[in-house]
Amino acid sequence: MTRLNVLLFAALLLSSLYLVRVSYESRRLFASLDKAQTEERALAVEFERLKAERQAQATPLRVEKTAREKLAMRNATPAVTQYVPWERPASAAAAGGAR
8 A cells, every 4th residue: 555655756757857847848838928919019000100101202292392402303394395207117118008
């Protein structure tokens, strides 16, 4: 009977140590998961902020202002437009004018 009691006590001791280890690992994993979720939320907020900033940067007025100031571009008007007449090459005219 004493052997059975010692064997049961050893099994109880081992199972309790295993339970403590599993509980510790579970808490550690939960803390890691919580940290990752917090980081995910922060990254999602940052992503939304960057998307809004990109939209603000790409407004037509801002693009036009940048084109005028930094690239020295201007609107195309008849006064600044040069038209180049298109002439058919001599070989195409001789071939029957088929395009």
